[in-house]
Amino acid sequence: PFNKDILVRRIYNSVMNAKVIETLKDEASYDHLTGFLNRAAGTCRISELCATKEGAMIILDLDNFKLVNDLYGHDMGDRVLRTFADIVRRNIRRGDVVTRVGGDEFTAFFSNLSDDNSIAALIDRLNEQFIDKVAELLGGTLDIPLGISMGAVLVPEYGREYEKLFSLADKALYQAKHNGKRGYTLYSQEVVSNIAREDSLQQEMERVSKIVDNRNDKDGALMLSIDQFSTIYRFIQRFSVRYGGKASKFLFVLSGDDPEALKQATAQFSECLKRTLRRSDIIMQNKPNEFFLLLPELSEEDTSAVMSRIMKSWETYSHDCNIKIEKVIEPLSYD
The missing domain is CATH 3.30.70.270 (Reverse transcriptase/Diguanylate cyclase domain)
Structure with missing residues (x-):
């Protein structure tokens, strides 16, 4: 003989367990x-x-x-x-x-x-x-x-x-x-x-950005060819006319009696300029012994400090003491 109460309790427990399992499944789904x-x-x-x-x-x-x-x-x-x-x-x-x-x-x-x-x-x-x-x-x-x-x-x-x-x-x-x-x-x-x-x-x-972006670019000023320098020169003139700004031009001319010593000093001075000037400055060696510089965002009042820095750096190089450097500074003209 079976106990009715036990059977009812077992059925109830089974139903409740099934509901708990279903509830847990639902909770796990949300x-x-x-x-x-x-x-x-x-x-x-x-x-x-x-x-x-x-x-x-x-x-x-x-x-x-x-x-x-x-x-x-x-x-x-x-x-x-x-x-x-x-x-x-x-x-x-x-x-x-x-x-x-x-x-x-x-x-x-x-x-x-x-x-x-x-x-x-x-x-x-x-x-x-x-x-x-x-x-x-x-x-x-x-x-x-x-x-x-x-x-x-x-x-x-x-x-x-x-x-x-x-x-x-x-x-x-x-x-x-x-x-x-x-x-x-x-x-x-x-x-x-x-x-x-x-x-x-x-x-x-x-792709184009990678072509024009020189990731191996070194510190210091840019040494450019005449064509490259002229393009940037004209751009800075136009930019300054349109948006305002200032820039200065430097001309350095080296001279000496010994051609070989002059050649060596010119190479050293080129290195001196690149190391001393800013990355935004540009240099053109328009003759074997001449350097033309364009320094954007440099006022006339600040040119003497830049010149002093260049010449101080130049003194650290070993070169013929008979080498002379002549220099001219002018503001960039926007005409």
């Missing part, structure tokens, strides 16, 4: 801060919806959210995330799914979004409500450019595989951010073309 599905559970659920339903796969990202944590602390950051989650829940339908991927990035599947107009209306509502609520949290004013950006791709127009759709939505989000944030981009072939064009232009910018 992000505790926002109440949305966590990454693992959400990816699984959105994958199912993408494979079977029509709608839009979405990536939502909070613009400049890091500033909230940096300026107001992580507790305020958590409150902002909960506010965002509440606003999203008020603006979606039963059956739509939102997942917190991590930090301030979220993925979603919305079955009621199928065109530009409906997506635009949604992101406008979300941003308007979000900005108002966050301003309240921060004391009535929002002094940081916080907002929501969205990248969307229609399902099944661009497929049903989660990974592919996520990649396309991510491209759309990139374009939305590039366009100024607090907005959206619906994925299309035009979006792909725009991104490819921008990437191509950026790559070309980097």
